Amino acid sequence: MNVLDRLAGGLVVSCQPLPDDPGDPMRDAYVQARVAAAAVRGGAVAVRANGPADVAAIRALVDVPVIGLYKHGTTGVMITPTAGHAVEVALAGAQIVAVDATDRPRPDGCRFADTVRAVHDRTGALVLADVSTEAEALAAVRAGADAVATTLSGYTPASPPTDGPDLALLARLADLLPVPVLAEGRYRTTAHIERAFAVGAHAVVVGNAVTSPLWITRRLVPATPRGGQPG
Numbered sequence: 001m002n003v004l005d006r007l008a009g010g011l012v013v014s015c016q017p018l019p020d021d022p023g024d025p026m027r028d029a030y031v032q033a034r035v036a037a038a039a040v041r042g043g044a045v046a047v048r049a050n051g052p053a054d055v056a057a058i059r060a061l062v063d064v065p066v067i068g069l070y071k072h073g074t075t076g077v078m079i080t081p082t083a084g085h086a087v088e089v090a091l092a093g094a095q096i097v098a099v100d101a102t103d104r105p106r107p108d109g110c111r112f113a114d115t116v117r118a119v120h121d122r123t124g125a126l127v128l129a130d131v132s133t134e135a136e137a138l139a140a141v142r143a144g145a146d147a148v149a150t151t152l153s154g155y156t157p158a159s160p161p162t163d164g165p166d167l168a169l170l171a172r173l174a175d176l177l178p179v180p181v182l183a184e185g186r187y188r189t190t191a192h193i194e195r196a197f198a199v200g201a202h203a204v205v206v207g208n209a210v211t212s213p214l215w216i217t218r219r220l221v222p223a224t225p226r227g228g229q230p231g
């Protein structure tokens, strides 16, 4: 069975520390592996994780496919920005490598297509193109991406931020593309997940709403009389 088939119709849980908080106590490969194991026990069909150390620790503990990425940098292309990052995370055990497929400049001056070629030529992994627009998705498929995810919608200059998930982009991509389309980015409720599958998602990825106590607590605390007042 193709590794993408193992994701079909299921929930993928993204196990990552908060990218914008270097002090997140969850920033630890052992911790992320335990979080991943809990997600799998709860029914996740695959896990998404950041960096070779977390990917290797998770692969050692769970039996489901791992989508690996390698975040680097603080602006622009940050999700697996170079072919080197992509190959490294694949060699750490990711069966699928998530790569920013926008047309923004990359730190090594290479193109998304170069990363796809490097991953396919040098590892057995597949490439998941993280996109923010329809044009990026079409270009990613032409460049050889094996699957596409809506991950970056709301996080690039080409895609306005929204509170909820970008179901409109998901529906267009599911309709247009010859490859599986994963719903990712701000999926937080069962209603979001049901809507994603209703418009053709291959799988739905949920991150912070499941795996970040820091993110969840920060959303709940403002509803208390104490608000953000320290103890």
Ligand SMILES: CC(=O)N[C@H](C=O)[C@@H](O)[C@H](O)[C@H](O)COP(=O)(O)O
Residues within 6 Å of the ligand: 014, 016, 019, 069, 079, 151, 152, 155, 184, 185, 186, 187, 205, 206, 207, 208, 209
């Ligand atoms: C934009 C970006 O860098 N997204 C990252 C991609 O790996 C993660 O920070 C997200 O948590 C992940 O996509 C899941 O999304 P959400 O946590 O909204 O369910």
